[in-house]
Amino acid sequence: MKNDFQIMGILNFTPDSFSDGNKFFKVEDALTHAEKLLSDGADIIDLGVESTRPAAQKLSVEEELMRLKQILPALRKEFPQAKISIDTYKAKTAEYVIAEGIDIVNDISGMSEDMLEVISQNKNVKYVLTHNTSAIIEGDFWNQVLDFFEKKISKLCKVGVSKNNLILDLGFGFHKTVEQNLILQNRGTELRKLGITILAGVSRKSTLQKIVGTDIDDLDNATIAFSLHSLFAGSADIFRVHNVKKLRQAFDSIESIKKEKIWTK
Numbered sequence: 026m027k028n029d030f031q032i033m034g035i036l037n038f039t040p041d042s043f044s045d046g047n048k049f050f051k052v053e054d055a056l057t058h059a060e061k062l063l064s065d066g067a068d069i070i071d072l073g074v075e076s077t078r079p080a081a082q083k084l085s086v087e088e089e090l091m092r093l094k095q096i097l098p099a100l101r102k103e104f105p106q107a108k109i110s111i112d113t114y115k116a117k118t119a120e121y122v123i124a125e126g127i128d129i130v131n132d133i134s135g136m137s138e139d140m141l142e143v144i145s146q147n148k149n150v151k152y153v154l155t156h157n158t159s160a161i162i163e164g165d166f167w168n169q170v171l172d173f174f175e176k177k178i179s180k181l182c183k184v185g186v187s188k189n190n191l192i193l194d195l196g197f198g199f200h201k202t203v204e205q206n207l208i209l210q211n212r213g214t215e216l217r218k219l220g221i222t223i224l225a226g227v228s229r230k231s232t233l234q235k236i237v238g239t240d241i242d243d244l245d246n247a248t249i250a251f252s253l254h255s256l257f258a259g260s261a262d263i264f265r266v267h268n269v270k271k272l273r274q275a276f277d278s279i280e281s282i283k284k285e286k287i288w289t290k
Contacts, residue, residue, distance in 0.1 A: 034067030066273030145184035156196035213260030225261035
């Protein structure tokens with residue numbers, strides 16, 4: 026079924042992620058999970074080798090590259106047609122994965138000057154620009170978010186990066202209060218005026234924990250609810266999630282209703 030949205034499945038090759046730390050920290054386990062993500066309906070695999078949960082251990086570039094050199098070639102060999110994104114904020118890591126033919130650089134940092142330089146030299150690679158600040162925003166939150174994106178996009182366009190190769194992530198959960206995250210959820214459609222693809226990254230985030238608790242099944246149900254809200258509002262094109270199967274089933278159910286199809290076993 027052809028859809029206007031894409032699902033990005035999360036593959037954490039880490040020992041310390043919140044929900045799946047150490048589950049896939051062997052190459053064979055990671056490959057098995059990647060196969061499941063794809064069979065469940067993922068359009069993109071988002072590979073992370075450093076946990077981004079609060080208080081997680083930061084990796085040096087050397088450590089990050091060591092992990093990537095274990096898993097990325099194996100992933101490419103096993104799934105040559107798969108679209109792969111790398112979750113990294115390190116410019117040197119981005120250089121390595123771009124040279125390896127990666128499809129998307131998913132940068133949660135809000136874009137450093139070093140990363141801007143790398144992306145400016147590799148204009149055909151898709152780049153995820155995430156709203157992220159060093160501290161919780163005080164004052165006019167939403168207008169500061171808009172100002173952030175407008176300034177960063179202007180920098181990227183000035184060095185020749187096309188908007189067609191940009192993806193915006195509102196940064197749900199990154200240095201934001203629960204109220205601010207809900208503002209993002211409700212006002213995301215206002216970013217449509219920028220003419221850029223939007224990614225929704227709410228899966229199993231701490232705001233959802235405050236709503237439904239820390240049980241993984243409950244968090245996945247909340248993720249589906251937030252994702253369906255974004256789908257109906259038209260505020261996202263790509264949905265980054267841990268549980269691809271549940272979200273794909275939910276989205277396909279909506280599509281079947283819209284197209285008045287009768288499903289039979």
